[in-house]
Amino acid sequence: MISVKMEKILDNLTSNYMPFTLLSNECTLEVVNVVRFIEMREGEIVHMMEDTGNSYYIITQGSAEVLQRGIYDDEMHKIAELGEGDAFGCEALISGNARSETVIMLEDSTL
Structure with a gap:
């Protein structure tokens, strides 16, 4: 039996987020069983470019900004801003490749 909170997370994942929309409820339930909430502070780095995607x-x-190194310089450039309900990290997790961006929290947030 899963908690009401986990049931809501399961429903949200299977309805709104790739790759969970493609998974059976049983597979998604396995994922939900390892879900944990992380409290982040403004300015805290979630992950850096080249980190392992795990x-x-x-x-x-809350909200976060996504930064990538420029093609023609070594400067970090903001390429996106993410807010409540946005997800990130799927590509590196699935591919096994290193992270292609740095993500920094813009305010105190919960992931």
């Missing part, structure tokens, strides 16, 4: 994140509260 987690998938959903912002449940």
Whole structure:
């Protein structure tokens, strides 16, 4: 039996987030059983470019910016801003490749 909180997470994942929309409820339930909430502070780095992709994140509260190194320079450039309900980390997690971006929290947040 799963908790009401986990049931809501399961429903949200299977309805709104790739790759969970493609999985059976049984497979998604296995994922939900390892879900943990992470409290992050403004300015805290979630992950850096070139880090190993071993987690998938959903912002449940707060916001973050996504940075990538420029093609023609070594400067980091903001390429996106993410907010509540946005997810990141799927590509590196599935491919096994290194992270292609750095993600930094813009405010105190929950992932």
